[in-house]
Every structure is written in C-alpha cells, then in structure tokens.
Amino acid sequence: MKKFKISSVHLSVLFFIFTLSAVHPGSAGQKIIGLSHYWMGNEYNMNGNKILTQAFTKTGYKVFTLNANGNSAKQVTHVKTFIDKKVSGIVIFGGVGNKFGEISMKAWEANIPLICHMMFLPGALTSIVHDNWEGSTKISVWLANQMHGYGKYIVLDQPGWHIAEIRMRAMEDVMRWFPNIKRGADPYIINFNDPVGASYTFTKTAIQEIPDLKGVFCIWGMPLIGAIKAIREMGKGDQIAVAGTDTDKPVLNLMAQKDAPRTAVVGHPQDISAHTAVKLLSKALEYKNVQEAREHLPAVAVIDIAFTSNTDPKNEFKPRAVLTLDEAWEFFHHGSKRPW
16 A cells, blocks of 8 residues: 655644634634745845734734745645635735736635735736836946946846836846947846856856956845855956845845945835835725725835945935925026916
C-alpha cells in the first residue's frame, strides 16, 4: 500500500484551514481578515504585515496571514481558501499581478471586499501603489545625467509585478531619447532564492564584459545591495552609477560608505501604504456590498514617494508644485487680474 507523505507545507495549510473553520464568521461571530503575502523576505513586507495585523486586531478582527514564499500558484490557492471560508475581507500584499485576475473576480462575486497592494485587479475595490510613474521617471533622468548621455546600462528585473512593469517602462521612456545610451545586456531576472548573490554575480560579470558600462538600474531593493557590492569590489564607483527602488536599511548603509558608487533610490514609506490598506478595507466593510463600496472608494490609491541620493539630492530632485486655481493663476500669470 502506497503511503501518503504530508509535507510541512501541507501541514501548515491544513492547520490554517482547520483553525479558520473553527472561527468561521457564522460561528461565534468572529470577524476575519485574510492577509496574503507573495514573499516576506524583506523589511518592507514584514513591516507591512505587522502594521496590518496590529491595526485590524485592535478593531476586533482576527487576522490570518499566509506567505507563499515567492510561489504564485500557492498564493492564488491561499486567496481561494480565504474566499471559500467567507472571510470578512482580503488584502493581497504584493505578488505577480497577472495571476490574480480570475481569483479577484471570485472575491467580488462572493461579496468579499478585496484591497490589493502593488497590483491592479478587476475584482479589487482599490489598488494601492506608490507613485512609480513619477519615481521611476525622475530616477531614470538622474541616471541619464550621471551617465552624461552616453554609455551602456544593465537592468536587474523582476517581471510580472505590475509595479515592476511601470518602473521598466518609465525608465525606457527616458533612455530611448538618448541615442548614445544603450542597454548592454538583456534584463537579468532576479529570483527570490538569493537576490543579493544573484545581482552581485550578474553585475560583476557585466563589469568584466562591458567596458563602457556606466549605469545599473534595479527594479527593487535587494538587487541594489548586490550591485553596489560588486561595483565597490571591482573599484568601479567612479565609472558606474546605480539607480533603483527601495530604501532598505542595507541599501542606505552601503550608499553611505566612502567608496560607494553614485546611487539614487526611490523610497516607499511602507507604514503609509499599510495604514492606507487598513483605512480603505475598514471603510469598505461599512457598506452592505462590494458594489456599493466601489462607488465610495478610490479605484487607485497612489502613495507619495521620496528621493534619496548620495550625490546632491536637494538639487537633483525638485519638489512638485501643487496649486489651487487661485494659486495657479498667480504662479503662472504673476498678478494679472483673474477672470473669476
């Protein structure tokens, strides 16, 4: 007789399903929030999970967190489990957005409010994203300036993330206007098994194979660490500039070293985005159904960003002017009489 072997993953999911069944909203009136993570191997995601859990727990909800450890199929299954168990609401905190279109509509059909983070889903009430449009455009302008309009660059990528696609497109929209700036190699895909080591190895190889390498563009934070380490080790800090996203502690620490390459990053305040998820899902839960909630929640909540560089950030990144009509008239037309 063939024995069925239960893995630790199976056990964790079975335990989750058993526990969730024990506190089903229909029994004991327990309110449940399902929190789905694609990966929790960096500070940003861990802090977001902590904020969401603490905030909902204080308001009387039981929060169940499932981490897919970088496995999209597993994460979709986690969300399906939340839907099947009729939780009160769901937050998907990051992931490969193209995998969730169908399952997000299942949540909608089940009348379960869904807030997604860093992706755009048809069944979500709100998509919470940082302003990667502006951030990636400005950081790419910075990199083009550091390259003085010529030379090669490489990209450390993570395709499939909606936000990563925004970052790539914004960067390429800037670089394509400089005929003397070329990508020196195909974008290198950084997996989650060893993002620092993989980015270090690829960057080091690129330095050896591309003599006129002058720029590195990193889609997310941990590859920044490996890229900066490789550039420092190869003594190429004067030649190669680095641009990227995320202000993880190790990134800022490396940027602060005396032999660090010129580096600029877009920072995403995780506390603001996590609290926004709490606020919007809490608001959604006040309405009788998801159709009504959709009319009162933003389709996309864009969280502001911050720019940091170890060169001259105050001059390199200018703040925006946000003006009322009266202020705009004065700002642009300098004292001319307003027609209203």
